[in-house]
Amino acid sequence: MTKAIVASGLTKHFGDVKALNGIDLEVEQGTVVGLLGPNGSGKTTTVRILSTLLKADSGSATVGGIDVASHPDDVRKVIGLTGQYAAVDNYLTGRENLELFGRLFHLSKSEAKVRAAELLERFDLEDAADRGIKGYSGGMRRRLDLAASLIGNPSVLFLDEPTTGLDPRSRQGMWDVIEGLVAEGTTVLLTTQYLEEADQLASRIVVLDHGSVIAQGTSDELKNQVGGDRIELIVTHSEDLARAEETLKPLASGATVVEEAIRKVLAPVSGGSRAIVDAVRRLDEANIDIADIALRRPTLDDVFLSLTGHVAEDAEVGPKKPGRRGGRGGKK
Amino acid sequence: MTTITPTSERSSFVWLFFDTLAVTKRHILKITRVPESLFFSLIQPVMFVLLFAFVFGGAINVGPGGAQSYREYLIPGIFAQTVMFATAGITVAISYDAQLGIMDRFRSLPMSPGAVLGGHTLANLVQNILVLVVLSITGFAVGWRIHGSIADAATAYVLMGLFAYAVTWIGAWVGLKMPNPEVASTAGLAWLFPLTFASNIFTPVSTMPGWLQPIALWNPVSCIALSARKLFGNPTPGLGSTFPETHTVLLTFIYAVAIIAIFAPLAVRAFKQNSSGGKA
Numbered sequence A: 001m002t003k004a005i006v007a008s009g010l011t012k013h014f015g016d017v018k019a020l021n022g023i024d025l026e027v028e029q030g031t032v033v034g035l036l037g038p039n040g041s042g043k044t045t046t047v048r049i050l051s052t053l054l055k056a057d058s059g060s061a062t063v064g065g066i067d068v069a070s071h072p073d074d075v076r077k078v079i080g081l082t083g084q085y086a087a088v089d090n091y092l093t094g095r096e097n098l099e100l101f102g103r104l105f106h107l108s109k110s111e112a113k114v115r116a117a118e119l120l121e122r123f124d125l126e127d128a129a130d131r132g133i134k135g136y137s138g139g140m141r142r143r144l145d146l147a148a149s150l151i152g153n154p155s156v157l158f159l160d161e162p163t164t165g166l167d168p169r170s171r172q173g174m175w176d177v178i179e180g181l182v183a184e185g186t187t188v189l190l191t192t193q194y195l196e197e198a199d200q201l202a203s204r205i206v207v208l209d210h211g212s213v214i215a216q217g218t219s220d221e222l223k224n225q226v227g228g229d230r231i232e233l234i235v236t237h238s239e240d241l242a243r244a245e246e247t248l249k250p251l252a253s254g255a256t257v258v259e260e261a262i263r264k265v266l267a268p269v270s271g272g273s274r275a276i277v278d279a280v281r282r283l284d285e286a287n288i289d290i291a292d293i294a295l296r297r298p299t300l301d302d303v304f305l306s307l308t309g310h311v312a313e314d315a316e317v318g319p320k321k322p323g324r325r326g327g328r329g330g331k332k
Numbered sequence B: 001m002t003t004i005t006p007t008s009e010r011s012s013f014v015w016l017f018f019d020t021l022a023v024t025k026r027h028i029l030k031i032t033r034v035p036e037s038l039f040f041s042l043i044q045p046v047m048f049v050l051l052f053a054f055v056f057g058g059a060i061n062v063g064p065g066g067a068q069s070y071r072e073y074l075i076p077g078i079f080a081q082t083v084m085f086a087t088a089g090i091t092v093a094i095s096y097d098a099q100l101g102i103m104d105r106f107r108s109l110p111m112s113p114g115a116v117l118g119g120h121t122l123a124n125l126v127q128n129i130l131v132l133v134v135l136s137i138t139g140f141a142v143g144w145r146i147h148g149s150i151a152d153a154a155t156a157y158v159l160m161g162l163f164a165y166a167v168t169w170i171g172a173w174v175g176l177k178m179p180n181p182e183v184a185s186t187a188g189l190a191w192l193f194p195l196t197f198a199s200n201i202f203t204p205v206s207t208m209p210g211w212l213q214p215i216a217l218w219n220p221v222s223c224i225a226l227s228a229r230k231l232f233g234n235p236t237p238g239l240g241s242t243f244p245e246t247h248t249v250l251l252t253f254i255y256a257v258a259i260i261a262i263f264a265p266l267a268v269r270a271f272k273q274n275s276s277g278g279k280a
Ligand SMILES: Nc1ncnc2c1ncn2[C@@H]1O[C@H](COP(=O)(O)OP(=O)(O)OP(=O)(O)O)[C@@H](O)[C@H]1O
Pocket: A014, A015, A017, A018, A019, A037, A038, A039, A040, A041, A042, A043, A044, A045, A046, A084, A322, A323, B275, B276, B277
C-alpha cells in the first residue's frame, strides 16, 4: 500500500509555546487515521502544517507524495480541509458559497454549478441551498463546511474536529458521510476529542499530548497496551470489600484496586470469560454478596486517561500548561 | 472532474484576474445582503458635509466668498477624508474573515494568493465610487461647483479612485497584522486620525503652526485634497510655491503608486503567513 500522508519529525513553536515536539505520522492510502488528544496537544497545528496553512520549524511532510513545504500549490490541488471553525461566508447562501469555492478551485463556471448542486444534494442541503447560511443550524453549517472541502474531489481529506458541537443525530449523520467518502477511496486524517468517534471511524489512532505522539495503533492495540480485560466487582456490603479483594487476588494478572466509596474491586485478568466464572465461584464459596460483576474490556477512554493521566502527573509540579483548559473554545 | 491548468508564469496572472473577480463578486453580494452597512458608509460623510458646511462654515474663512467659498473648499477635503476612513472598514472585514476561518479555506485552495485581498480591495473601490457619487450630489446641493474643464474633473475623480484603492491596501495589511476584529477596529482607526487631520482637509495649511506646516504639506491626504481642489477649480487659499503645492497632481499619483507598490506585496505576504487559524 502507498502512503497518502507521511510526516517526520515535525516541530513547531509559537513564541514560547512548543506546539509540536517532533511528530511522526503515516497514513495509508484509503484509510482513516484518528488524531486524538486533549486541548492544546497539537492536533490542529499538525493538520495546519499538513494542509499547507502553516510552515513547520523543522521536519518534513508529504501529502499524496508531494512535499508540503516546497510544493504547497500542488498539495492544495489534491486535498480538502474542514477546519475546526466553520469556514464559510455567513452572508452568502449555501449554493453561492460552494460555487465560489468551486471557482476558486479553478473549475469552470458550469462545472462549479454542477458540482455545487451535486454536493448540496448529497449533503441533504437542497432545501436550504438558496438561503443565507446565517439561518443554518450548527449541523447544516458543518455539513456545508464539509461539502465545501470536497469541491475539488480531494483524494486526501483533513477533518479537524468535524463533529464538535453537534447533537448525537447530526454526529451520526456526519459519520455516515465520512464513511461513505472512505468507501469511495478517500484518505482521511481526522482529529477528535471523542474516543467513540475515533473508535468508530478510524482504522488507526495516533494519540498526541504536549505536541508528541504518546501512543499509536489500532483501537484494539491501544486497548491491549493499557492492559487486557478486567473484572469489575461491586459488593453488597462494604465490610466484605477486603475479603473480596483477597478472594480475587489469586486470579489477578496484576495489582488489584479497591474503590471504597462505591464498594468496587477492580482486578486485571487474563483468560476472558473463564476468569469471571472462576471469580463468581470463589466469591460464592466465600459467602460474599455480589451486587454486580462484569468483565470489562478497556475503552479508549481508559487508554486516554491512562496515557495522558500519566503525563498530567508529571506536569503537576510545573505551572499549568497553556491550552489545557477544561472546556472547548467557542461554540461554532 | 478537476480540470487544473498547469501553473505557468502567464496562467498565474490570468488566474489572479479570474480569482480576484470571483472574490470581488463575493463581497459585492455581501453588500447587497447587508444594505445597512452601505447605507451607513454613505450617511456618515454626508453628515460631515452638512455639519461642516453649516455649523463651521461661517467660522472658517478661506476667501472672499465667506461660507460659500468654504463649502467649495470643504467638499474635496471630505472626499479625501471619506476615502481614508473607508479603509477602516476593510481592516475590520479582513480581520473577521481571518477569525471565521474562511481565510484558511482560501489558503487551502489552489487559488491565486493575491486574489483574496485583490477581491476585498476591488469591492471596496466599488463601494468608494458609490460614496463619491453620493458625496458629489450632496456637495452640489450645498453649493459646491466644478469650475474647471470636464477633462480636469475626470482626472480628479480617477485620481481619487486610484488613491482610495491604494490606501485600502494599507487597511488590508493592518487588518492581517491584528490578532482579532476588536483590536483591528481600533488599530484600523489609530493610524488614520493623525494622517487625516494633520492635513488641509478642513483648514488651509497656512493657518497651522509653523512646525506642522511641512508635514501637512507633504501629507498624501493633503495632496489628494489639494489635487481635487485644483482640478475642480475650487479655492486653494494661501497656496505657496513648495513642491507639493506646485506639482500636487504628479505627487499624488506617485504617492498612490508607491503605496500600492509597498503595501500590496506586504499585505499578500501577511496573508500567506497569517496563522491565526480561525482562533478567536
Ligand atoms: N497561532 C498560534 N499562536 C500561538 N499559539 C498557538 C497558535 N496556534 C496554536 N498555539 C498553541 O499551540 C498549542 C497547540 O495548539 P493546537 O491548536 O494545535 O492544539 P489542539 O490539539 O488542536 O487543541 P484543541 O483541542 O483545543 O483544538 C497550544 O498550546 C496552543 O495554545
